[in-house]
Amino acid sequence: MESTTLGGTTGVPAAPPDPRGPGWSVGVDVGGTKVLAALLDPAGRVARTHRAATRPGPDGLVDVVTTAVRTLTRAHGVPVERLAGTGVGVPGVVDPVTGTVEHAVNVGVAQPFALAAAVASVLGPAARVRVENDLNAAVLGAAHTVEPGATARDVAFLALGTGVAAGLLLDGTLRRGSHRAAGEVGHLTLVPGGLPCKCGQAGCIEQYASGSALDAAWPSPDARPAPVALLDAADAGDARAVAVRDRFVGAVAVAVRVLVLTCDVDRVVVGGGVSQLGTRLLDPLRAQLAREAAASPFLASLGVTDRVHLAPRDVPVAAVGAALVGRGEHV
Amino acid sequence: MESTTLGGTTGVPAAPPDPRGPGWSVGVDVGGTKVLAALLDPAGRVARTHRAATRPGPDGLVDVVTTAVRTLTRAHGVPVERLAGTGVGVPGVVDPVTGTVEHAVNVGVAQPFALAAAVASVLGPAARVRVENDLNAAVLGAAHTVEPGATARDVAFLALGTGVAAGLLLDGTLRRGSHRAAGEVGHLTLVPGGLPCKCGQAGCIEQYASGSALDAAWPSPDARPAPVALLDAADAGDARAVAVRDRFVGAVAVAVRVLVLTCDVDRVVVGGGVSQLGTRLLDPLRAQLAREAAASPFLASLGVTDRVHLAPRDVPVAAVGAALVGRGEHV
Known part of the structure; x- marks a missing residue:
């Protein structure tokens, strides 16, 4: 290759x-x-x-x-x-x-x-x-590229791939963590008693928001990647696909909220394999965050929806x- | 006064x-x-x-x-x-x-x-x-006092008072946040569809881990503060008090886990009015975190239990x- x-x-x-x-x-x-x-x-x-x-x-x-x-x-x-x-x-x-x-x-x-x-x-x-x-x-790469001609100083890169985890650039400085373990949001609990995670816990965000989770929940019947097959089926009205998609989008939204409420990062750049979905991911993700903000003046005041971006695909x-x-x- | x-x-x-x-x-x-x-x-x-x-x-x-x-x-x-x-x-x-x-x-x-x-x-x-x-x-005060003779450089101060929120000192620098809103972990969802929160969401950590939450869940029948009355009743074997206490301790443990997994802070110092409970809070909190670590090699490797401290009461x-x-x- x-x-x-x-x-x-x-x-x-x-x-x-x-x-x-x-x-x-x-x-x-x-x-x-x-x-x-x-x-x-x-x-x-x-x-x-x-x-x-x-x-x-x-x-x-x-x-x-x-x-x-x-x-x-x-x-x-x-x-x-x-x-x-x-x-x-x-x-x-x-x-x-x-x-x-x-x-x-x-x-x-x-x-x-x-x-x-x-x-x-x-x-x-x-x-x-x-x-x-x-x-x-x-x-660092996301901060360098997310805004043409400028370098952002306050960014979380939320990777949705095999697992779910984030890199953090806070006030222009990498936050590696006291034990070099910052950004492990994928192993926060989303569903108490939910799907078993290889970390030993159950119901971790990673079990619902990762590419692997989509592979498991909606194995692709053909050459399309699993996330594409899932969204195609959901768009075609398959009720089970809609449920899996909504749970996926909801899980990504929770990861975004954790990053914004805990670290108050200015931008959350969603990357990793699943982000190749582009606007097919970004639009429902922003819609989900907007629904949450509509119900909560607190979330609305934080402007969570506007902080979410996709990693540039090119x-x-x-x-x-x-x-x-x-x-x-x-x- | x-x-x-x-x-x-x-x-x-x-x-x-x-x-x-x-x-x-x-x-x-x-x-x-x-x-x-x-x-x-x-x-x-x-x-x-x-x-x-x-x-x-x-x-x-x-x-x-x-x-x-x-x-x-x-x-x-x-x-x-x-x-x-x-x-x-x-x-x-x-x-x-x-x-x-x-x-x-x-x-x-x-x-x-x-x-x-x-x-x-x-x-x-x-x-x-x-x-x-x-x-x-x-x-900053917690970092200055938590270890006699030294100043810690990596600390979250988790305040359990009217609300639940944290101050963050990361790598020796205050993390105020891009919108001066870092540390709002109290408004992450603990119980989907749970108790309504004044922020507009439902089931926020704050509704289970704050002093106000304990006041509401277990109004003191006498001059004792509500948290003390709750723990006394739980110690005496009151099943409902045990349930409220365990839910409270579990909620505090979630806030600790959010801070450690997201920011990888070296220490979480629990303060605020509820921390006046002293070892009556710290012991069950550490026990809860230890149970979680026993089930998860990942959490065990992070040493979450040992990162938790109480703010000095004096x-x-x-x-x-x-x-x-x-x-x-x-x-």
Whole structure:
């Protein structure tokens, strides 16, 4: 599945390489199945992207990351040693100071692994490699891209994917958490005594708002992704599909409300696989939040409905955020 | 009810006044019924406290605050003009830069009111007056006092009083929120379709975890506060009291879990009137959290149970926090 695309996923024309220039960086977003990398120009625009399959385990991880960096920099004529840095976003517990990753079970890294050092040892002594949790990278990318020409300072990135969790940028600073566990809203209880969750609890938000939850509740009968099949069936009037959809939208709305009422984030950017639904998700989500606000002057005063946005579908926000980490922002 | 106490509420012997010294400050915590003020010495110890009844409205507010400051400073021989500053904590929406208060309905100030300027105009041109939201002041005071000899940097102060809400100190910085509304966990839904809340929603955490909720669910038959009467009845085996108590403890546990899972705060300090229950609240709360952790390796890994503490009963944490605000910390 490996592919490299010029200015690929943004629609922004590629800036010409600046052979003198510092300021270029590469970001690599490592997911459970795919790796998406972006070369960012000094102005913060995506110049080129690269996609490959994830290879689990420490060696596979280092190989796929370094291949992505070399591929992008060679293709664009920016030497690795001239990069401002390389950032890697990984779904696990990351120590951004040491560049060590652990509990990254989806990419086959359970024990602490010094990923930054391992990548740097392959790329060469001049490489500046930084590692960050993938949702922290994603919220930086979302803040960088959600408003054209400006960087938002107060954002939650709510990822609806295999699980449900958020990255938090508060007052311009990443909120990693005292135990690097901030944003675990997916494991708050939505339905007491509800569906069992792999975390050991029951009725977690994640069991109703994640992509996995939709896969389980409405297996796609054909090539369409489960969320699309579900919404198609609901639109066609299938009562059971309507119930599953409404429960899903209600669960996402609860996650949004938790983020807004607890952290008072200015924006909640919904991302992750399910966000590919676009307005088919955003419109009913906003309608749900508007109904709640209509019943509650308190919620209305907070303007929850207007705080919700979708991650841009044409920008790899997590890779962009990793590239911002790579060039030393938000250390 | 006016009274002034030497080293009053802390048990710490009063430090001798330092007539040369900068660094002394006064903090005034304005509540719906009472005002509690503290004179803090340069080492951050409570030298003297003062208590008075709240007088609603802008004029009453200014009068009671300035009287508290003058009473404490005169009694201790520290001239007002030598104070490092005066801080005022108010239950409302506060602009800490301008010192303006609004939506402070419990103290009779609805429209924007320039409280800092009004207090300074009475105390004199040398007075440095700063205003902060009362829960923000309280979390600073809690961080200052929860561990003897050290200041915690990552704390939520969960107030169980008339309502339920939290102040947040994250990575050493107050999280006021993008709309100065962070910490409103009391209005997250605990029981769908449950007890109506004045916010317009139903089943809010506040309807089960607040002091007002206990007053309503278990009106005291005598002079004991409602929470005490409830626990006494539960201890005596009253099945209905046991049910109300368990629902109360469960609701507080949910608020704690929301704060830990969303913000990953290192400590949750439970305060407010209900926290006067002391270990009669803390023990069942920790037991509830421990039961939840026993069922969930995820919750166990977060160590939620060990993060919960009670506000010290012998320190006026909100007044202490206001005094820290007054001397210019956390601007």
